[in-house]
Amino acid sequence: MKLLKLALVASSVIGALMGCSSTTSQQNNSKPVSSSINAVVSELSAEQQLDVLVDQYYNESLAFSPIMATYSGKNEFNDQFTPEISATNRNKKAAFYKKYQQRLAYIDSQQLTGQALLSYEILQRDLALNLEGMQFPSYFLPINQMSGAHNVFAGFGSGQSAQPFKTVQDYDNFLKRSDGYIKWLKSVELSMAEGIKQNIVLPLPLAKKLAPQFSAHVVNKAEDSLFWGPIKNLPNSFTVEQKQEITAQYRDLIMKQLVPAYQSMHTFLINDYIPSSRVSVGYSDFTNGKAWYEYQIKKNTTLNLSADEIHNIGLSEVSRILSEMKKVKHTVGFDGDLPAFFTHLRDSDEFYFNTADELIEAYENVKKKIDAKVPQLFNVAPKAPYIVKPVEAYRSQSAAGASYSAPAPDGSRPGIFYINTFNLKAQPKFLLETLSIHEAAPGHHFQIALQQEIDGLPDFRKFGGYTVFAEGWALYAESLGKELGLFTDPYMWYGRLADEQLRAMRLVLDTGFHAKGWTREQGIQYMLANSSMAESDVVAEVERYIAWPGQALSYKLGEFKIKELRDYCKKELGSQFDIKAFHTQILIDGALPMPILEKKIKRWVQSQR
Template identity: 30%
Template sequence: MRNQNGISARGRLARLKSMALGSVALGSMVLLGVPGAALADDIGHIVRDYDAFTTTLDPVSAASRGDQAAAELWPDDSPKAEQTRLAQRLAFRDRLAALDQKALHGEDLLNARLIIWENDLAIESQKFDPSRMPFTSDEGFYQEIGYAADNTPLHSEADARHWLVRMNRIPDFNAQQIANMRRGIRTGFVQPRLIADIAAHTVQAQADLPERENPALRPFDSLPSTMPAATRHELRAQGERIVHERIKPSEKALAVFFAKEYLPASRSTLGASSLPDGRAYYVYLVQQETTTTLSPDQIFALGQSEIARIHREMQRQMDAVGFKGDFKAFVAHMKADPQFYVTTRLALLEKASFLAKKIDNELPRLIGKLPRLTYGVREVPRAIEEGYTTGRYDPGSPALGISGGLMINTSHLDQRPLYELPSLVAHEGVPGHHIQIALAQEMTDLPGFRRDYATTAFVEGWALYSEQMVSEIALYPTPYERFGQLSMEMWRACRLVMDVGIHWKNWTREEALSCLRDNTALAEKNIQNETNRYISWPGQALGYKIGEMTILDLRHQAEKALGTGFDERRFHDLVLDEGAMPLDLLRQRVQDWIAENRHAKP
């Protein structure tokens, strides 16, 4: 989920969740109106209050949905805001505890369970003060401005003046993050030097950008031509003054902070377990990202089992083309064969676009309910492509008329093999992230917190499952494409081993790199970038395979129980039509559906 600055909304939500699990709005009147349990309190009141509360947590996303009250605000991750948030969440916990859940049914019960899950995780996160470390290898708070800019079309003078207020508050937002990171330095809660170097390079590049190219000025390009030219000129001139007088000095101060303070204090160790209370923190992150009670050691063993299984499938594809060498020789052959590469950026985008339309043509027979929001294939911005992953999804906004985007990294074309492209398109585009996220955005009958809920295990699990789903429509026509799909699946299986290895078993970076080098056909550039990502973002890599395996298991249960009465389209609609949720709730939902439809089996 990306925009032109490179920050992903999916990544933003996960960052906010894993770093702070939301924050009240910087510059806002803090919402204290979360009442204690009243005599007439019921789940309806709680849902409305919780929905209002969560709207304040991420004003950037709220504004992108058209919430004018959030249009001048940035997230507030200050200790004071976190304490206010914690008090509000504890009040919600008390109100929920007073409910008789046995009397709840349907949507009311699902709403209650989702709030309890999300709220309890957020309360527990406060023990670890994760806002001390607000960046990873390819994402961070310093990209928030670009995300907001690309999701803030200015349709009127009022919109522009809201944006000018928000621009003026950017230095306060940056200063707050510096204060949090200084607290991390004092307490030893910092990123490894390897990751800090990447962040320092990014913020220095932002500081060096010419003022006229500052992302905060991009919204002014959307001012309507019907607005008087003098007004448009005056508004942009105000923005340029703010960039010159406020934003650029703040960006330079941030770059100095990273160079002079953060880099010298960064750690030589890699794993989260080396942080203060690090092992407890990692166990918490595992639960958050997988929505299960699996232990790190159980996940490690599961990853090893999946690696062995996928290797057997890969060997079948090697046999199918008559290759006589071993796995490494076959991978070397594929990496060296020019038929699997294009030579221009445009050609890669055209290949991705063709695959996307091929899937579009078959979607109605895979999924019953499809979103109205369209999507396009876009190039990852060249300013951030160097350390960027192969591709991501940039969600649109139905409220603001912004389409979704399948982002493709077009750098290093000699390391962008075409045999990986079908899986990438299916995962990041359709039927993966675009279908799931756009459908959720359009569920206007659900509370806002339900539409925005984004747990890695569900969101990434669905996207990884989608890579297998499209095998039914011949997206992998030869053993080479099938091998490429298996390599992509192996990549996610390796994540289970690598993430636990790094953060629980004290693996070195070389040990982690070897897992991908020895078991996948991924290009070396991708292997390097992805390993950095797992080092910097503990736990997040686990949700993909855990979620995919859960959805596959539920499908197999349904196929076995319903026989010829199994309807693939109905199953996919069932998984998607209540939005993202923890895997245990999804499992219960599917099993209830199986029980209700068992009579359809002949």
């Protein structure tokens, strides 16, 4: 209790002092502030100081991201939405990052070990990187066909996502959150309009695909709206009067507020934005675009690699995997060259499902098969279960072929392995095993659900993450398929190669678009020539890389780093190397930037000797 009280006092005093430190330092050269802080924290160890700081950092950060708060189970934010896009709010965020940089600097990192040292290194890196990124005008591109808070809001409002609809207060919270959404959406429109003036706009194909995401919510009757879902499922515990009042409120919300807001955004896109969209696709075409893309590489991969280095790695990997695919072609006795084999795989009905139900059932069966084999290579597993579910209709046309959604931290919602059933020709049977490994077990579900379940992990790490770690791990997990006794069918092995080839091509295309002037059509033809992917899937992938510069680099580069660390451990530990222990070490501290993961693994190896 004494430590808890001391920590709370330290937290409040340090926060107050640091909040005024800039003014004090200007007037008094910061000495009174420093001495006051030192006096407060002197009774706390460095680890205790850090515990206080990271807890306050995370809780304060949720004001900038109420959506993340809801996903994290922090229900006190369920009535709020993402802050409006404005210079004032950007300045607030910059001040927030700088404040915690200053506070972190008072902690002696030499006294930290274990999780505390990892938290210090992660927060120090993240704060610097976030501040560096604020020089780039990403606020002119706040949404795209792949992502945006507008789609998250629709998911929340459907009653099928993280937003709870169990009590009267829950229903009232969403009404208030909707007010914030409408204000945010208007700020999106204004920011994108300013982007037109600054020549920072989405490419035309991406802008065109945004419009249907808004027109889908322009309905003539409230009952036809996605947002009517919670009304269809009003809890039986509500009184008749409560049900009547909530129903009337939601009818007004949909028809008088949400439909006009969606209509306004759709009109803006059709009349103003789409006609002003650009022909080029890469970030290199923007003013300072080269530096912006280099930042995106660093942010997404956490590695110091140039676009040229990554491009060349991709070309080499594509060539290697094509050679492996030729071996499969010979194994199955296909008479023809590799392009003909690709055409055969694309066009032959035997490789595809006839209905969406058949597709989902097949993945449910593979789930059972894989779940039984995972203990062969792992001595840790998440407590939370996961289910297989089709992507909702409202977002299926532009959603990825498969994805994973984390379970609720309180266990009220399982992890979800989403399969997109919109285009069955984009879901070949030979991807069943490799895709299930990647998205569910032992891929994303193991890594993300375990991270949420780690005792004592600070919330900013429990609910944070790094694309290169998450996607690198999932792709590495695919590489374990043969060790798990999977991929015994040559077509299933081809599926693994096809998935790996997709990630290798990403290295080529992402850098091609954003650093080398490639066109959208050039990217499409490259993917068609080097894979058996359906053209509709290729187009969606190409437009994804255009929309998310740097993100697609994370998969292969993350896998490479984890494999490199495994090889290092095997070499250093020899007969002492235990694959289960290695996997535990990768997963047990949650997602880490790759340089920090490498240092951690090397410290672990030293401790094993």
